Amino acid sequence: MSTELSERQDLDRSGAAEEQPDICSGAAGSRMASVAEYYAGKSVLITGATGFMGKVLVEKLLWSCPEVKALYILVRPKAGQSMKQRVSDMMKCKLFDRVREDNPDFHKKIIPISSELTQPGLSISPEDVEKLSACINIVFHCAATIRFDEPLKHALQLNVIATQELLSLAQRMHHLEAFIHISTAYANCNRKHIDEVIYPPPVEPKKLIESLEWMDDGIVQDITPRLIGDRPNTYTYTKALAEYVVQQEQDKLNIGIVRPSIVGASWQEPFPGWIDNFNGPSGVFIAAGKGILRTMRANNDAVADLIPVDMVVNLTLAAGWYTAVHRPKTTLVYNCTTGGINPFHWGEIEHHVISSFKRNPLEQAFRRPNANITSNYLINQYWILVSHKFPAFIYDLFLRLCGQKPQMMRIFNRLHKAIGLLEYFSSQDWEWNSENMNMLMSQLTPEDRTAFNFDVRQLNWPEYIENYCIGTKKYVLNEDMSDIPAARQHLRKLRNIRYTFNTVLVVFIWRVFIARSQMARNIWYFVVSLCFKFLSYFRASSTLTN
Ligand SMILES: CCCCCCCC/C=C\CCCCCCCC(=O)SCCNC(=O)CCNC(=O)[C@H](O)C(C)(C)COP(=O)(O)OP(=O)(O)OC[C@H]1O[C@@H](n2cnc3c(N)ncnc32)[C@H](O)[C@@H]1OP(=O)(O)O
Numbered sequence: 372m373s374t375e376l377s378e379r380q381d382l383d384r385s386g387a388a389e390e391q392p393d394i395c396s397g398a399a400g401s402r403m404a405s406v407a408e409y410y411a412g413k414s415v416l417i418t419g420a421t422g423f424m425g426k427v428l429v430e431k432l433l434w435s436c437p438e439v440k441a442l443y444i445l446v447r448p449k450a451g452q453s454m455k456q457r458v459s460d461m462m463k464c465k466l467f468d469r470v471r472e473d474n475p476d477f478h479k480k481i482i483p484i485s486s487e488l489t490q491p492g493l494s495i496s497p498e499d500v501e502k503l504s505a506c507i508n509i510v511f512h513c514a515a516t517i518r519f520d521e522p523l524k525h526a527l528q529l530n531v532i533a534t535q536e537l538l539s540l541a542q543r544m545h546h547l548e549a550f551i552h553i554s555t556a557y558a559n560c561n562r563k564h565i566d567e568v569i570y571p572p573p574v575e576p577k578k579l580i581e582s583l584e585w586m587d588d589g590i591v592q593d594i595t596p597r598l599i600g601d602r603p604n605t606y607t608y609t610k611a612l613a614e615y616v617v618q619q620e621q622d623k624l625n626i627g628i629v630r631p632s633i634v635g636a637s638w639q640e641p642f643p644g645w646i647d648n649f650n651g652p653s654g655v656f657i658a659a660g661k662g663i664l665r666t667m668r669a670n671n672d673a674v675a676d677l678i679p680v681d682m683v684v685n686l687t688l689a690a691g692w693y694t695a696v697h698r699p700k701t702t703l704v705y706n707c708t709t710g711g712i713n714p715f716h717w718g719e720i721e722h723h724v725i726s727s728f729k730r731n732p733l734e735q736a737f738r739r740p741n742a743n744i745t746s747n748y749l750i751n752q753y754w755i756l757v758s759h760k761f762p763a764f765i766y767d768l769f770l771r772l773c774g775q776k777p778q779m780m781r782i783f784n785r786l787h788k789a790i791g792l793l794e795y796f797s798s799q800d801w802e803w804n805s806e807n808m809n810m811l812m813s814q815l816t817p818e819d820r821t822a823f824n825f826d827v828r829q830l831n832w833p834e835y836i837e838n839y840c841i842g843t844k845k846y847v848l849n850e851d852m853s854d855i856p857a858a859r860q861h862l863r864k865l866r867n868i869r870y871t872f873n874t875v876l877v878v879f880i881w882r883v884f885i886a887r888s889q890m891a892r893n894i895w896y897f898v899v900s901l902c903f904k905f906l907s908y909f910r911a912s913s914t915l916t917n
């Protein structure tokens with residue numbers, strides 16, 4: 372099936388230029404609309420605009436496509452904040468600084484629409500449905516639950532049923548030119564090689580939705596492992612179902628599917644290192660920087676398929692342009708990954724994260740940053756005991772003695788839960804075909820290739836990781852860069868505490884275990900004299916060679 376689909380997609384691509392005479396003016400040698408020109412005067416609907424990727428998408432559209440007519444964003448009230456309040460807070464975010472400077476009235480282009488995606492009809496009012504049906508030209512569907520531990524019913528409701536509802540709404544839009552769905556490169560992580568095709572779903576979504584409807588949450592929880600089969604969580608499972616649901620509408624809509632791998636901090640835009648959450652590797656980096664995470668199960672040699680959020684957004688906008696302009700007959704899937712083109716490995720990530728946090732330490736670190744990743748289960752368990760649980764126990768004991776509430780063990784339990792869910796992705800690697808990503812790049816003008824850059828060959832990983840770590844410090848933890856000298860001083864203090872602790876430990880072991888027994892003392896003297904002999908032998912041989 373996959374080969375058959377690829378062939379069809381190839382055919383579509385080769386005939387694509389003739390299919391859109393109104394945009395490419397038809398005559399040979401005539402100029403195709405650039406990406407920014409295409410978005411000029413267009414009304415765009417975005418779901419998940421308050422999320423990590425959605426915000427960057429909104430910002431980039433406003434910055435690079437200033438002639439865009441309006442951005443309609445579906446937003447729900449949350450945590451006691453009204454929809455309006457949330458959107459107004461979002462626009463005050465530092466992310467929008469350059470847009471704000473360029474056009475202080477940029478907010479006028481953002482039109483929030485109240486919507487709770489898990490409700491029937493996405494709980495959009497009839498008036499808003501009318502408005503959207505009349506004006507929307509492009510839809511970007513970013514909203515999803517990305518939690519790995521989401522109960523299946525909720526993940527299905529948001530990632531699959533809401534997608535279905537949005538597709539129905541899209542079909543009522545009179546001027547719709549493209550529907551871009553954001554999936555994940557891990558939707559098919561049960562395969563080792565992943566092509567840019569939609570694989571048959573693990574189950575017919577309609578049947579699953581019908582059968583889960585009558586089941587109570589307990590039963591669903593019991594059967595979830597059987598249903599998700601060889602996928603690690605409900606997230607990847609429901610994202611795979613969503614792709615199939617989207618593909619079902621390909622005869623009625625112009626659809627593109629973007630599949631990013633692990634989306635990380637921004638590479639360049641709007642500024643390097645922008646990140647605002649603990650998802651994926653960000654939480655792991657922060658935990659390592661704070662000196663809490665000292666060990667994790669990961670394969671040093673496995674490819675860490677990270678991709679910066681600005682590159683994903685650039686590709687998404689280019690995919691919107693291509694889908695609308697070329698109107699491929701079938702859904703084009705873009706695997707948006709780095710591993711096949713510019714690979715970087717978890718072992719290298721570990722090295723650069725730790726050295727970066729040593730240069731730019733986080734405030735009030737628990738211990739000096741120093742993490743070891745290993746694929747060996749037993750070694751990892753050993754280090755968890757020695758480097759996580761033991762220090763947590765000692766620290767909590769200290770807090771208790773000071774009359775304070777113990778907290779470290781609780782933090783470690785949460786960390787272990789989080790990294791336990793990530794290990795599946797850091798312990799193996801996948802191969803993604805990225806032909807459509809390359810094809811899309813080749814379709815862009817040289818100017819667009821710069822303005823909407825997703826050429827992952829240009830990524831300099833050490834520099835990117837450094838900015839990423841600084842980004843977590845500045846934008847996730849809201850720490851000031853001017854406090855770095857104090858943070859360095861704190862690390863020096865921690866190092867001295869460690870030296871003192873180790874010295875006390877050696878003296879204690881000597882007094883309790885060695886000094887009391889003649890045999891232990893003899894063994895000790897024997898080991899020490901052996902060491903001295905080796906040392907003097909090496910010193911003598913190095914003097915001779917010199
Ligand atoms: C030296 C470095 C070495 C590196 C070695 C290798 C690193 C490998 C790392 C990564 C591999 C990448 C795998 C991603 C591949 C797939 C990509 C995609 O397609 S989608 C995106 C992925 N989605 C997620 O990442 C959602 C994961 N998060 C969850 O599922 C939940 O948040 C969970 C289970 C981790 C926690 O759930 P709760 O209900 O217990 O708690 P809650 O409310 O979510 O968070 C509690 C606190 O913990 C923080 N937190 C959340 N996630 C964290 C994390 N990953 N690490 C540390 N803290 C985290 C939160 O900010 C919160 O903090 P407060 O209470 O507000 O102070």
Ligand SMILES: NC(=O)C1=CN([C@@H]2O[C@H](COP(=O)(O)OP(=O)(O)OC[C@H]3O[C@@H](n4cnc5c(N)ncnc54)[C@H](OP(=O)(O)O)[C@@H]3O)[C@@H](O)[C@H]2O)C=CC1
Nearest residue numbers: 419420421422423424487488489513514515555631633634
């Ligand atoms: N981050 C990553 O590493 C990767 C992400 N992806 C995909 O990219 C897309 C965006 O991810 P990302 O930005 O990281 O995710 P976030 O969790 O940051 O954002 C999710 C967005 O969906 C919205 N949303 C969630 N539930 C509802 C609901 N019931 N009603 C209305 N809106 C809702 C959220 O709104 P609210 O603010 O109200 O919660 C938020 O705007 C997703 O489709 C994800 O699968 C793919 C690969 C990797």
